[in-house]
Amino acid sequence: MIVLNENLKDKINSYLNKLKKSGLSDKSIETYKNLLNHFEIWAEDYGLLLDNLVLMETDIEKFIDYLKSKNLSPTTIKMVLNRTKELVEFAGGKWLADKRIYRKRSQTESAKPYSELELKQIFNHLKITNKVYYYLTLTLYGFGLRVSEAVQLLPDDIIEKENQIFVRVRPEISKFNKSREAPLILKGEYRDDFIDFIVKRKHPKLKDKTLFTYYNDVQKKIITLDRHNVKSYFHLLSKDLGINITAHRFRDTYISYMVAKGIKPITVSKWVGHKDVNTTLKYYTKLTTKDELEELQKI
Known part of the structure; x- marks a missing residue:
């Protein structure tokens, strides 16, 4: 627990004034102030005081949980943590956490699969509000692709073999420069919508364009999705x-x-393009409860 006599807001202002004197722009100062505002609010709720400023790993874990509860992006959370660490050290305190704590918690969060309800909410919302991202999410989930692979797909990369739909990931767009094929797992209306989308994209005038190149009516220009605007x-x-x-x-x-x-690990590893089957095996050890398996089988 932290105890401080001086008001935290005063500490933040002193820190920002130091940055301003060092030549940081007013715009950057305002950004830093907004980032540190998260720490100020959390510190008050958490009951942190300001003397002998030491944040233990457990304190920082709780702060990270708070930031995630505000639906901040991983990038923003990292920025908040970096600025807070600088503030603590500026105030003569200690920040007792290894950087691995951020990476470990981030990976744990991102590795949690969507539930059936979450997938339906996402798909149904996008089907009404944004067709481009609707088809992108169907592609990401339907084939288990990396986003960098999905946004570079061409219409002819979607193929049919033995009454099954597959994606063919070309070496030049795969992470490890190795081609592979993976089956589509979409069902029902989502599968039908995806197939209709691909049929339209295979039109001769569109065949040379990536699947997610489209004309934006608002911006009045052609847009090609990339991993950065997808993340945003x-x-x-x-x-x-x-x-x-x-x-x-x-x-x-x-x-x-x-x-x-119950698909064999070596087969799944081949479909999703893991460099090492041990990466795939981690999913087999994580999903051990009967409830988790039954939930996923509903999708």
Whole structure:
């Protein structure tokens, strides 16, 4: 627990004044102030006082949980933590946490698969509000792709073999420069919508364009999705729906679905393009309860 005599707001102002004197722009100062406002609010609620300022790892874990509860993006959370650490050290205190704590908690959060209800909420919302991202999320989940792979797909990368739909990931867009194929797991209306989308995209005039290149009526120009604008959009969507939405969670859900179906690890590893089968095996050890397996089998 932290105890401080001086008001935390005064400490923050002193820290910001120091940065201003060092030549930091007014815009940057305002950004830092907004980031540190999260710490100020949390510190008051948590009961932190300001003397002998020492934040233990347990304190920082609780602060991270607070930031996540505000639906802040991982990037924003990292910025808040970095600025808070600087503030604590400026005030003569100690920040007793290894950087691995952020990475470990972030990976734990992102690796949690979507529930059936969450997927339906996301798909149904996007089907009405944003068709481009609707088809993107169907693609991410349906094939278990990395977002960097999905946004570079061409219409002819979606193929049919033995009455099954597959994606063909070209070497130049895969993470490890190795081609692979993976089956589509979409069902019902979502599968039908995806197939209709692909049929339209295979039109001769569109075949050379990536699947997620489109004309934006508002900006009056052609837009090609990339992983950066996808990340930004999902951050906003998370706030709208109250769900932690990341592109990688669709991939995690695909893998977890295969685990629940009893597919062999070596096969799943091949489909999703893991460099090492041990990466795939981690999903088999995480999904151990009967309830988790039954939930995923419903999807």
